[in-house]
Structures are given as C-alpha cells and as structure tokens.
Amino acid sequence: MPSVPTAESPSDAPRVMRADARQNLDALLEAAKTEFAASGVDTPVRAIADRAGVGVGTLYRHFPRRSDLISAVFRREMDACVTAATEIEASFPPDEALDRWILRYTEFLATKQGLAAALHSGDPAYAPLADYFSARLTPTLERLLESARRSGVRIQDVDAGEFLGAVANLCHGAEQHGRSPAHAERMVRLLLAGLRASDG
Amino acid sequence: MPSVPTAESPSDAPRVMRADARQNLDALLEAAKTEFAASGVDTPVRAIADRAGVGVGTLYRHFPRRSDLISAVFRREMDACVTAATEIEASFPPDEALDRWILRYTEFLATKQGLAAALHSGDPAYAPLADYFSARLTPTLERLLESARRSGVRIQDVDAGEFLGAVANLCHGAEQHGRSPAHAERMVRLLLAGLRASDG
Amino acid sequence: MPSVPTAESPSDAPRVMRADARQNLDALLEAAKTEFAASGVDTPVRAIADRAGVGVGTLYRHFPRRSDLISAVFRREMDACVTAATEIEASFPPDEALDRWILRYTEFLATKQGLAAALHSGDPAYAPLADYFSARLTPTLERLLESARRSGVRIQDVDAGEFLGAVANLCHGAEQHGRSPAHAERMVRLLLAGLRASDG
Amino acid sequence: MPSVPTAESPSDAPRVMRADARQNLDALLEAAKTEFAASGVDTPVRAIADRAGVGVGTLYRHFPRRSDLISAVFRREMDACVTAATEIEASFPPDEALDRWILRYTEFLATKQGLAAALHSGDPAYAPLADYFSARLTPTLERLLESARRSGVRIQDVDAGEFLGAVANLCHGAEQHGRSPAHAERMVRLLLAGLRASDG
DNA sequence: CATGAATGAGAGTTCATTCAT
DNA sequence: TATGAATGAACTCTCATTCAT
Numbered sequence: 001m002p003s004v005p006t007a008e009s010p011s012d013a014p015r016v017m018r019a020d021a022r023q024n025l026d027a028l029l030e031a032a033k034t035e036f037a038a039s040g041v042d043t044p045v046r047a048i049a050d051r052a053g054v055g056v057g058t059l060y061r062h063f064p065r066r067s068d069l070i071s072a073v074f075r076r077e078m079d080a081c082v083t084a085a086t087e088i089e090a091s092f093p094p095d096e097a098l099d100r101w102i103l104r105y106t107e108f109l110a111t112k113q114g115l116a117a118a119l120h121s122g123d124p125a126y127a128p129l130a131d132y133f134s135a136r137l138t139p140t141l142e143r144l145l146e147s148a149r150r151s152g153v154r155i156q157d158v159d160a161g162e163f164l165g166a167v168a169n170l171c172h173g174a175e176q177h178g179r180s181p182a183h184a185e186r187m188v189r190l191l192l193a194g195l196r197a198s199d200g
Numbered sequence: 201m202p203s204v205p206t207a208e209s210p211s212d213a214p215r216v217m218r219a220d221a222r223q224n225l226d227a228l229l230e231a232a233k234t235e236f237a238a239s240g241v242d243t244p245v246r247a248i249a250d251r252a253g254v255g256v257g258t259l260y261r262h263f264p265r266r267s268d269l270i271s272a273v274f275r276r277e278m279d280a281c282v283t284a285a286t287e288i289e290a291s292f293p294p295d296e297a298l299d300r301w302i303l304r305y306t307e308f309l310a311t312k313q314g315l316a317a318a319l320h321s322g323d324p325a326y327a328p329l330a331d332y333f334s335a336r337l338t339p340t341l342e343r344l345l346e347s348a349r350r351s352g353v354r355i356q357d358v359d360a361g362e363f364l365g366a367v368a369n370l371c372h373g374a375e376q377h378g379r380s381p382a383h384a385e386r387m388v389r390l391l392l393a394g395l396r397a398s399d400g
Numbered sequence: 401m402p403s404v405p406t407a408e409s410p411s412d413a414p415r416v417m418r419a420d421a422r423q424n425l426d427a428l429l430e431a432a433k434t435e436f437a438a439s440g441v442d443t444p445v446r447a448i449a450d451r452a453g454v455g456v457g458t459l460y461r462h463f464p465r466r467s468d469l470i471s472a473v474f475r476r477e478m479d480a481c482v483t484a485a486t487e488i489e490a491s492f493p494p495d496e497a498l499d500r501w502i503l504r505y506t507e508f509l510a511t512k513q514g515l516a517a518a519l520h521s522g523d524p525a526y527a528p529l530a531d532y533f534s535a536r537l538t539p540t541l542e543r544l545l546e547s548a549r550r551s552g553v554r555i556q557d558v559d560a561g562e563f564l565g566a567v568a569n570l571c572h573g574a575e576q577h578g579r580s581p582a583h584a585e586r587m588v589r590l591l592l593a594g595l596r597a598s599d600g
Numbered sequence: 601m602p603s604v605p606t607a608e609s610p611s612d613a614p615r616v617m618r619a620d621a622r623q624n625l626d627a628l629l630e631a632a633k634t635e636f637a638a639s640g641v642d643t644p645v646r647a648i649a650d651r652a653g654v655g656v657g658t659l660y661r662h663f664p665r666r667s668d669l670i671s672a673v674f675r676r677e678m679d680a681c682v683t684a685a686t687e688i689e690a691s692f693p694p695d696e697a698l699d700r701w702i703l704r705y706t707e708f709l710a711t712k713q714g715l716a717a718a719l720h721s722g723d724p725a726y727a728p729l730a731d732y733f734s735a736r737l738t739p740t741l742e743r744l745l746e747s748a749r750r751s752g753v754r755i756q757d758v759d760a761g762e763f764l765g766a767v768a769n770l771c772h773g774a775e776q777h778g779r780s781p782a783h784a785e786r787m788v789r790l791l792l793a794g795l796r797a798s799d800g
Numbered sequence: 801c802a803t804g805a806a807t808g809a810g811a812g813t814t815c816a817t818t819c820a821t
Numbered sequence: 822t823a824t825g826a827a828t829g830a831a832c833t834c835t836c837a838t839t840c841a842t
Contacts, residue, residue, distance in 0.1 A: 018821065021826055044811060055828040060813070120373040156390065166387040169369045172316065187366040190356065191387070194394030221801075244836060255803035260838070418842070421805055444832060455807040460834070520773040556790065566787040569769045573720035587766040587791070590756065594794030621822075644815060655824035660817070 025062050027052040032073045033111070041070050041114030067125035070118055075132055081108040085140045094147035099192055101144055102167060105137070106188055109171040116168040137164055156195050166191060225262050227252040232273045233311070241270050241314030267325035270318055275332055281308045285340045294347035299392055301344055302367060305337075306388055309371040316368040337364055356395050366391060425462050427452040432473045433511070441470050441514030467518070467525035474515055475532055481508040485540045494547035499592055501544055502567060505537070506588055509571040510581075516568040537564055556595050566591060625662050627652040632673045633711070641670050641714030667725035670718055675732055681708040685740045694747035699792055701744055702767060705737070706788055709771040716768040737764055756795050766791060 017025075031052035035043045045066065049056045063069035084104050088097050109115065118126045119133060141160040149155050170191065171184045231252035235243045245266070249256040263269035284304050288297050309315060318326045319333060341360040349355050370391065371384045417425075431452035435443045445466070449456045463469035484504050488497050509515065518526045519533060541560040549555050570591065571584045631652035635643045645666070649656040663669035684704050688697050709715060718726045719733060741760040749755050770791065771784045 018824095018826070020820075024827080045813090046811075056813080057815080057829065058827050061826070066812090116373060156393075158386070158390070162383055162386065165373075165383075166370055166390070169372050169387075170366055172369045172372060183362055183365075186358070186362065187369075187391070190358065190363075190366070190394035190397075191391055192394070193356075193397035194390035194392070197390075197393035197397050224802085245838085246836075249804090256838085257804070257840085258802055261801075266837090418803095418805070420841075424806080445834085446832075456834080457808065457836085458806050461805070464834095466833095516773060556793075558786070558790070562783055562786065565773075565783075566770055566790070569772050569787075570766055572769050572772060573716060573765075583762055583765075586758070586762065587769075590758065590763075590766070590794035590797075591787070591791055592794070593756075593797035594790035594792070597790075597793035597797050624823085645817085646815075649825090656817085657819085657824055658822080661822075666816090 024052070024054050024058055027054065028059055028062060028069070029073055029076065032069050036070070036073060036114060037111030041066075041118065065125055067118070067123065067129070070114065071126065071129040071132070074112060074115055074118070074129060077108050077112070078132065078136055081105055082136050082140050085144065089144070089147070094144070094151040095153045098144045098148045101140070102188060102192060103185065105164070105167060106171050106184060109168055113172070116165065116172060119165065119168075133164075134161060154196060154198065156197065158195065163195075224252070224254050224258055227254065228259055228262060228269070229273055229276060232269050236270070236273060236314065237311035241266075241318065265325055267318070267323065267329070270314065271326065271329040271332070274312060274315055274318070274329060277308055277312070278332065278336055281305055282336050282340050285344065289344070289347070294344070294351040295353045298344045298348045301340070302388065302392060303385070305364070305367060306371050306384060309368055313372070316365065316372060319365065319368070333364075334361055354396060354398065356397065358395065363395075424452070424454050424458055428454065428459055428462060428469070429473055429476065432469050436470070436473060436514060437511030441466075441518065465525055467523065467529070470514065470518055471526065471529040471532075474512060474518070474529060477508050477512070478532065478536055481505055482536045482540050485544065489544070489547070494544070494551040495553045498544045498548045501540070502588060502592060503585065505564070506567060506571050506584060509568055513572070516565060516572060519565065519568075533564075534561060554596060554598065556597065558595065563595075624652070624654050624658055627654065628659055628662060628669070629673055629676060632669050636670070636673060636714065637711030641666075641718065665725055667718070667723065667729070670714065671726065671729040671732070674712060674715055674718070674729060677708050677712070678732065678736055681705055682736050682740050685744065689744070689747070694744070694751040695753045698744045698748045701740070702788065702792060703785070705764070705767060706771050706784060709768055713772070716765065716772060719765065719768070733764075734761055754796060754798065756797065758795065763795075
C-alpha cells in the first residue's frame, strides 16, 4: 500500500508550529473552504478572516497571496480524493471502479467552484496547484482507465487530464440556484458513456 | 419631425427611438460583445463605454443594469444561432445535423465566457435571458433530437436545456491560456457520443 | 518681455474643462500644497481630498499617481519663482539680483519639504518634475550667474542645478519645530559667500 | 554565575546585562545601521530584527521606540567622529584641521540619511539624541573654529550647531540615484569657503 | 438626450506593536 | 528572556452609479 502523504501546509517545511498557530491555520482553511463554496474564490479576504475568527494579518501571514490559500484548500481535498481511489479499486471491478471514482471526484468538485478557473487561469501563481493536480489526480485516472482496458472494456483514447477538466467543467454551477444536484451527475454519466462508445 | 424607426429596445416594449440613440445602442452592443469576449462579463463598465465612444451615462440610459447589457448581447447571437439551425437542417441528414448544430452552438459559445454563469446565477436579473434561452435554443435542440430519433437513431433521453448547459460548461475556459481550442471540441464530441450510447 | 506660460494642469491638453471640475482641481492643488507643507508629501491621500472637500475618486481622476499631484503643486510655484527672476533682474544690479533671487527661491522652498527628495528619488514618475526644474529654474540661475560675471564679479564655477539642489537641501527642515526661520537664510548666505570666495 | 559585564544600555542607566542579551544588542545595532543606510530610518522594524537574527520582541525589549534605536545607532558613530577630531587636531594646523574634520563628519553623515530629519523633527523622543549631538559634536566644532581663529584665520561668526546641521543637510540625498558622491563634497567646500569670506 | 465628473463604499495590503508561548 | 504569531488600524486604489452641466 503506497503511502498517502498529506500536504496541507502552505509551505513545504513548517517543521514545528505553535499550537495556536496551527489552530488558526486550520480555522482559516475551514473558513476559506466554506466561503469559497458559498461565494466563490474571489470572496473578500476579510470575510474569510472574520469567519475564521482571526485578523486579516494572520491570514496574510499564512497565505501571502490569495492563490496560496486557494491552493491549500483545494489540495487538502484532492488528497482525500486520491486516497479514495485506492479504496474503490479494492472494492469494485475495474470498469465500475472507474465510474465510481469519477463520481467521487464530482463530489470533491461540488464545492470547488473556482478550481477549473484556477487551473486554467494561466496565472503562474496557480502553477503549483496545476502541477499538484497533474501529479496526483491525473495519474489516478490514468491508472483506472488502464485497469478498465486490461479487464477488456473498450475505452476511448482520451487524455486523462483533459477528461478530468471536462468533468470539472460539467460540475460548474451545480448546487447553484435552480439546478438540481442530479444535473451534473447526469451529464457526467453521459460523458462516461461517450468514453465507452465505439466510434470517436 | 424626424423619422421614427421602431427598434427592439432592451426592454420588452419596442419604442420610438432617435437615430443617434439607435447608433449609440448598436455601438454599445458591439463594444460590449468585444469586451466580454476579451475580458469577461465583469469587465469595467467604463471600458465598454469608452470602446463604444459614448459616455457611461449613455450606457446606463440604455442598460440600467449590467445584466441588461449582457442579456442584450447574448440574445443577438442566440438569434443567429437559432437561424443557423434551419439552414443546417435543410442541408444535412438529421443525425449529422444534430452534431453540426451543436458544434455551431459551441462557436457561439466561444466568446461568451459568462453565458453559463449568467444562466445559472440564480440572479432574477438574468431570468429574461434564461427565458429567452429556453424559448429559442432549447426548442431548437429538441427539434433536432426528435428529427434524429425519427430517422431511426437511438438517442438517450436527455433534457435539451440541460444538455445545452452541459455543452456550454464544456466550452468554459476554452481559448484560455494553455488549452488547445480543440480541447472543448473533443469533449463535446465525447458528450455527443454518450448521447448515442446504448446504456445510460 | 517674454511670455510666461502657466502650466498648472496635470496633463498638457485639457482643452476645455467644466467649471466645477476646474474648481475641484484648484481646491485639490491648494489643499495638497497646504497638506504637503504641514505633513510632507507622504501625507495620506484621504487627508488632501478631505481638505479639498472632494472624494478620493476625484483626486485620483485628476492625479492618478501621487507624483502627479506633487509635480503639479510644485510646478505652479516654480513658475512663479521663474517669473520673479525677470522682475528682480529689472530692478537690481546683477550681483545683487543673484542673491535676491536665491532668497526668493528659498521662499519657494519654504513649504516644499519633499521637493529635493522628489527630484533625487530616481523614481521615473518624477522625471517630468526634474525635467521641468532643469528646464526652468536651472537656466534662470545660469542667466543670473552669467550676468553677475559679466558685471565683473568673480564667481566660482559651479553647476547651477547642483547649486540649486544644495540650497534646497539647506532649506530642508526650516520652519520646523525649534528652528528659527532665519537659520536657513544664514546658511544660504554662507553658501552665496562661498560662491564669491577666491579659492575653491 | 555568569560574568556580568556592564554595558551602555539604551537608557541612560548602565545596567547588568546577560552575555547573550549583550550579543543581541550588538547585533541589533549593527543590523539597524546597515538597514538605515540602505533603506532609511523608516525601514520596517521586521527587516532589522531579521537581519540581526532575533525576534521583533527582542528588538522592542531593547528599544521600545524606534527613536531609541535610531539614537543608539547614531550615537555610536558620533563618538567615533568626535574621537577623530583629536587625532586630526594633533596632525594638522588648525585651519586645515577644520576642513579635514568637517569632511570626516560628512563621511559619518554618508550613511545617516535620517539624522538631520531626526534632529529637526521636534519629536521629544529625539531630544536625547539632539542633546547628545549638542554636547559632543557642537563643542568639537567650536573648539576647531576657535583654534583656527587663534591661528589668525578670519572666520565668520556662525553658530557651530547650526553649521553642522547645514552640512548634514547638504549631504542629504548624496549617494542617491543620479547624484555623484562628489556633489555633496563640492557644496560643503563651498560652505567652508563662505565661512572664510570677508563679508557676511 | 449625452456626457463624464464626482462620489464613496469596499477590497487589498502592510506593518507597528502586543503578548501568549 | 526571547520568540514570532496575531492583531487591526491605516493606507492605497478601483469602479459602479449618480447627476449637474
């Protein structure tokens, strides 16, 4: 079983951390996640700090740029999503595991309105996030696709990263006013069906 | 007494309009279209007014709310897109016409970054736009789907409006940094393939 | 008599100007002059706008960058100082005119705490101000020095711009707490005496 | 029990001091000197603490107010400057010693951008620094002036403190962008020449 | 009707200073 | 004592919107 590193700190080397600082950091991540889900990633910095019960200065200490906070929030759950793949693969046949994990991935996306935009923004500040996405989620899907093919399922030749981006796009606006949460799932299933279709 | 051309005003009640006012309105729509394509629908009002060569006051006279302008811009090209369907239906067999029109629709979407967001925003200000979308584009797709089914093609039972929304989402972020313009098309084709897949 | 152009507008071509805008601009220049004299050129933008009785937006409309405002304020009085030279030259013999004008120049400097700093900051935003200084004040002093030399006075070979900068420096901090206003004048007179000294 | 060296503390009452505290204090003074020279006396407190390798709390412990640190830094080198006078007086005739010491004083000023401002700020926090200046540097110049006069040189009747302030002002902005380091020296020499001029 | 000047709320960001660890 | 995390006031700047001209 591979180790599942958890990277939830803004920098790579915060060796030790004062207990109160750690608490603030957690509160910030949690507050940011909530605010991002409710108001998008462009929500005022102050709103996040207020929700976390800290001053704005504390937010800036931990996350000098907005992109740092966005990246940290998204990375936390990306990790969980990657971890889930292992469990799903262990419990279901390859073809079914593929669909199940994609649906698990859509759950991750549900409250990540700005993820796709961040990934495609071209802003170098998001390069680490995009890299992380490519390094963790994309290989996961590639593995699932390969397993399904080996089990005999006919699967279109698609770029895994591109496909994940498409799924992210399809989930865009889900959970929004007037849209059934089932909407996104139906469309994602359509895309998955297209993946198995015989002609390209 | 000046001539009194009747024009389609931003509100639903066509009214008498001075020739110069009409020119300003056209210039504003054109400028807004360009700015929206370049900088998104949240672009500063001033930028649009400047490009149109009018004062911001004039913009506000014609479009009191930003949503009025966005709606007006998008409606213009929705009309063109609907019109195109008729031509395509006359030139191609139903099944092919379906794909061709969807791709024509993606072209319409190409520079309409904010369309999907506007449609799903839940903001009542966009209700007229959503209504227009439902009244014009959705029936067009329904007609094409029905024709294809009648011609013997097996097509999934999907909600036309939902499908159009999904396509719009897939086109989100196309033409953005680091994304091939072919990306969106590939994913849309996958969705179309899913539409014909035998299981749901 | 040469024409005495008055350049007190932020840009070079504000052909016509609405009466109220003109009033606001004047109020801003006056307020800025007062605030600069009292609190230095780094005084909060808000303080200047408040004193002028306008919103900050109005200040930013007329002077997008702080340096624009500083330059405008200083240019107005540089012009007056240059003009004064003509009158002084007409009324006094060259040698005396030189001293009298330098003392007039120190009066100009009295409330211009940030002038020298701005001129020497190296910030390209102040290049226009430095250019204006070089184009107007420096030639004025050069002319006065030359006249004095022609009238038979022995004068050190100094760079006029450098000398003006030195006088500006000597006036730095004058009118400050605990310093007699005569202090600067005494030191400037010492410098002027050095100008006539026989050895370098 | 550790040795208890007696050190000159920031306050006027020398006290017992732990060895590590003494080291921190030295590091802070050195760091502050460097930062002041590079970025002026308004440089962020954090920058100084970082350079000294201590926490900001330590800085505040030793120097509760910024003025305390500034004063301490400047006093150190004032002392050296005063000491230098003795050597110069021993090696050169009075008239030459005067010039040489003033030039030595300008060297001291070279990296003390904020000295003149601090002395003239009127802020009571700088009163001790101003007093120190008056108690050490001013008498030094007075002594040099008196020696020169006794040796037969005709010297203007100037206030020594005022003259030192003028020299400090003349050195303001030296080493800045676009200004030759020789600029200040030329102007100081002009002032010294004025000191010997026969009329006032 | 058109203009664009004015307004001012609101967002981002920095940094002096305090104080829990 | 030393540390540096936290705080929040203060500042800059932008832009949607109004309204005098």
